[in-house]
Amino acid sequence: MALISCNVCLVGGGIMSATLAMLLHQLDPALQITMVEQLDDVALESSDALNNAGTGHAGYCELNYTPSDAHGDIQIQRALDINAAFETSLQLWSSLSQQGILEVGSFIQRVPHLSAVWGARDGAFLKKRYQLLKAHPLFASMEWTDQSHTLQAWMPLMMAGRPSNHSMSATRVLHGADVNFGALTRQLIAYLRQQPNFQLLTHTKVVSLKQSQLKQATQWQIKVKQQTSGQTDTLHTSFVFLGAGGGALPLLQQSNIPEAQGYGGFPVSGQWLICNRPDLIAQHHAKVYSQAAVGAPPMSVPHLDTRLIQGKTALLFGPYAGFTTRFLKQGSRFDFAKSVKLKNIKSLIGVGKHHLDLTKYLIKEVFQTHEQRMHALRQFLPDANAQDWQLAQAGQRVQVIKRGQGQWGKLEFGTEIITSQDGSLAALLGASPGASVSVKVMLDVLQRCFPSQMQSAQWQHTLKTLIPSYGESLIDDAALLQRVRQHTLNTLNLAA
Numbered sequence: 001m002a003l004i005s006c007n008v009c010l011v012g013g014g015i016m017s018a019t020l021a022m023l024l025h026q027l028d029p030a031l032q033i034t035m036v037e038q039l040d041d042v043a044l045e046s047s048d049a050l051n052n053a054g055t056g057h058a059g060y061c062e063l064n065y066t067p068s069d070a071h072g073d074i075q076i077q078r079a080l081d082i083n084a085a086f087e088t089s090l091q092l093w094s095s096l097s098q099q100g101i102l103e104v105g106s107f108i109q110r111v112p113h114l115s116a117v118w119g120a121r122d123g124a125f126l127k128k129r130y131q132l133l134k135a136h137p138l139f140a141s142m143e144w145t146d147q148s149h150t151l152q153a154w155m156p157l158m159m160a161g162r163p164s165n166h167s168m169s170a171t172r173v174l175h176g177a178d179v180n181f182g183a184l185t186r187q188l189i190a191y192l193r194q195q196p197n198f199q200l201l202t203h204t205k206v207v208s209l210k211q212s213q214l215k216q217a218t219q220w221q222i223k224v225k226q227q228t229s230g231q232t233d234t235l236h237t238s239f240v241f242l243g244a245g246g247g248a249l250p251l252l253q254q255s256n257i258p259e260a261q262g263y264g265g266f267p268v269s270g271q272w273l274i275c276n277r278p279d280l281i282a283q284h285h286a287k288v289y290s291q292a293a294v295g296a297p298p299m300s301v302p303h304l305d306t307r308l309i310q311g312k313t314a315l316l317f318g319p320y321a322g323f324t325t326r327f328l329k330q331g332s333r334f335d336f337a338k339s340v341k342l343k344n345i346k347s348l349i350g351v352g353k354h355h356l357d358l359t360k361y362l363i364k365e366v367f368q369t370h371e372q373r374m375h376a377l378r379q380f381l382p383d384a385n386a387q388d389w390q391l392a393q394a395g396q397r398v399q400v401i402k403r404g405q406g407q408w409g410k411l412e413f414g415t416e417i418i419t420s421q422d423g424s425l426a427a428l429l430g431a432s433p434g435a436s437v438s439v440k441v442m443l444d445v446l447q448r449c450f451p452s453q454m455q456s457a458q459w460q461h462t463l464k465t466l467i468p469s470y471g472e473s474l475i476d477d478a479a480l481l482q483r484v485r486q487h488t489l490n491t492l493n494l495a496a
């Protein structure tokens with residue numbers, strides 16, 4: 001392998017690195033970009049279609065994005081923020097489709113987003129949530145019902161075998177999206193590979209990185225190892241993005257930047273039940289989310305999902321969260337142990353002490369039998385038969401552990417960008433709401449690491465062309481929202 005020198009090095013070939021690479025290429029085609037991926041191909045970890053739920057998270061159906069506060073009042077700000085962030089993604093994907101870079105029908109499809117709940121308490125919550133959200137232009141098209149004939153029309157498979165007096169209600173947004181983030185990643189990278197200033201190194205693992213001074217400029221020296229030959233080499237770059245999914249934390253620790261101190265990771269595995277009966281699959285066309293079980297972490301909110309993967313329709317239920325010590329699906333069982341350092345041990349102990357219930361919950365989940373998993377599914381499908389559903393492994397999530405008050409750690413369920421003070425390194429930790437908001441998250445990386453270029457007239461113009469709402473608020477400006485949404489729904493074939 002030749003010695004490589006580039007302007008930008010992206011570690012990992014998932015949706016995050018692919019999005020950042022595409023934005024940087026559009027903003028400055030002269031930038032020399034190298035992407036390093038340890039596996040045979042890109043998008044084989046969390047971004048691969050069956051490793052995630054493919055929900056275009058917009059706050060339409062995910063009840064955990066509208067939590068109740070200490071007074072029992074429902075807070076909708078997080079749902080508004082996530083919805084606006086997803087609209088940002090839709091705008092970029094729409095512009096890239098119009099440039100002929102993305103092929104619409106192969107990575108995004110319209111699948112209605114529903115929330116369904118049972119019983120009086122959750123029913124009252126859902127109705128209140130609906131009233132609050134519906135009043136905002138972002139959620140104006142949301143519908144609510146507790147009428148069994150409407151529920152029957154919205155989700156016939158879920159209503160089969162349910163007593164007619166069963167207390168149930170639901171909300172629906174017709175223009176929800178199912179996104180194949182694997183296909184999207186592959187299309188972004190396929191286009192970049194045709195460009196002279198982009199190179200992809202697959203089967204190549206980043207094993208270490210360190211900062212050095214070269215002719216008064218700060219450089220990163222990145223040691224890479226060819227997985228088949230074992231040959232190592234060094235890559236020089238002025239900016240590095242650790243978009244390595246679960247593999248980002250160990251690399252961040254290697255970088256030795258002070259901003260990384262105290263961070264740790266709490267890995268959580270995922271599993272689906274996948275339906276093998278075409279006649280059942282054909283009867284359901286929606287993503288239906290409900291409430292998480294008491295004590296369950298937010299990433300195990302159950303949902304019954306229509307998925308469209310490579311032209312085939314599938315029906316998935318889950319995810320079942322579980323205990324693991326691996327940071328990547330194809331990682332090592334020593335990943336967690338290796339991430340324990342003097343600088344984060346206090347954070348890890350703090351989380352261990354305060355989240356013992358979560359650890360117990362996850363261990364219990366791992367040892368569930370097929371019949372116990374079917375029990376959870378029968379809340380959604382009372383008539384479900386065990387032989388019609390098979391277990392499959394989903395991707396890994398590594399939840400962020402960071403220093404809280406008194407240096408003890410706290411567990412975060414969101415996404416965190418960590419940047420070095422000089423802006424020469426950025427890392428992405430965490431996984432929620434994840435791929436759906438990849439564009440907004442990567443714009444934040446650009447803002448923090450390329451602040452002067454982001455102010456330049458040329459970059460501002462390109463950003464406005466790619467993302468028409470860039471620099472303005474879709475939450476506060478209803479007219480802008482209407483214009484933007486109408487355009488993206490039409491170009492991405494999401495209009496109901």
Ligand SMILES: Cc1cc2nc3c(=O)[nH]c(=O)nc-3n(C[C@H](O)[C@H](O)[C@H](O)COP(=O)(O)OP(=O)(O)OC[C@H]3O[C@@H](n4cnc5c(N)ncnc54)[C@H](O)[C@@H]3O)c2cc1C
Nearest residue numbers: 012014015016038046047053055206245247270434435436
């Ligand atoms: C069960 C589950 C359900 C989910 N559901 C949704 C959903 O419905 N909607 C949504 O928006 N998001 C969802 N997510 C989150 C989403 O999948 C992630 O946010 C997203 O895929 C992360 O992309 P990434 O590029 O950061 O990581 P990845 O796709 O994991 O890519 C990281 C890449 O880095 C490579 N790598 C790691 N270490 C190294 C190294 N040292 N050298 C070289 N390469 C390296 C890996 O091989 C991998 O290819 C879900 C996640 C899970 C696990």
